[in-house]
Amino acid sequence: MLLAIDAGNTNVVFALFEGRKIIGRWRIATDARRTGDEYAVWLMQLLAIRGVEPRQVTQVIISTVVPRALHNIGVLCRNYFGIEPLVAGQGAADYAIDIDVDEPRSLGADRAVNAVAAHAKYPGDLILVDFGTATTFDAIDFNGAYKGGIIAPGINLSLDALVGNTAMLPRIAIDVPQTTSVIGRNTEDQMLIGVFWGYVAMMEGLIARMRAEIGRPAKVVATGGLAVLFDEAVDFFDAVDPDLTIEGLAILAERAAS
CATH class of the missing domain: 3.30.420.40 (ATPase, nucleotide binding domain)
Incomplete structure (x- = not known):
């Protein structure tokens, strides 16, 4: 499954894809100070409600217009999914x-x-x-x-x-x-x-x-x-x-x- 994360100025949207189909979508208010652990406490509960385990997420991509938020979302991906996220516009995600x-x-x-x-x-x-x-x-x-x-x-x-x-x-x-x-x-x-x-x-x-x-x-x-x-x-x-x-x-x- 793909976890796509769009960090905007007002909200951060998390969307879970199975192929090209969105099977889950959640949003949280943007706060550049929110830590990776805080994201995890919130997101893991939502995934569990859908019956999704972290190991089922095999790819993560992030888009952000809030540069300070990128580090903490990256920590979430590495520490809780064991994945180095793609960043839109960079490297393979150009x-x-x-x-x-x-x-x-x-x-x-x-x-x-x-x-x-x-x-x-x-x-x-x-x-x-x-x-x-x-x-x-x-x-x-x-x-x-x-x-x-x-x-x-x-x-x-x-x-x-x-x-x-x-x-x-x-x-x-x-x-x-x-x-x-x-x-x-x-x-x-x-x-x-x-x-x-x-x-x-x-x-x-x-x-x-x-x-x-x-x-x-x-x-x-x-x-x-x-x-x-x-x-x-x-x-x-x-x-x-x-x-x-x-x-x-x-x-x-x-x-x-x-």
Whole structure:
């Protein structure tokens, strides 16, 4: 079995694969100070619930945008699974794609892994929208080359900034507004309309500009935690693929093993 670990700025996702099928998925809040032993106490219990023994895990691959977390996750892999993990973008787990930007080494591992997975799954030019702590928009050409993109504040960061810098606005949950009107009749509705439909308008505008600059038809693929929520309200996603990053790690691990 393959254990794929994606350490993002907000959560660390652990996914267990049998072949290309995900048979278990767990997440824990990202904390660079969390030790390998602490990860093990948590993860081993979850594996046991699924009836999986550590010895059944034969390969581990890690992707991280939190460099300080890599050491402790590596300790988890070596001490509790007896495996030296692959690291996305390094050695046998090299991305093997053209990263055609000014500073290729600055590209986040999650975005590179998304590019690998998206090119393997969807033909042609692509625009990837990943809803995470930040929302990223990435352009992948028909050859699988990463051509650049956009980084915008995530919708929850935007909401946190709004609430944290005002004295009287309440904290609200992100959801599709229940009213069809964009003129809110109370404070909570006005906030939700502003955050949600404002974000939709930003996405529409940026995707349209990216498509115009690419100059060829481009599919829009959405991933990340809020992709499904936005898909309920918009029609500009050609595909919603919540497991894109994890599947990209499985592709890299499979290539490394061949």
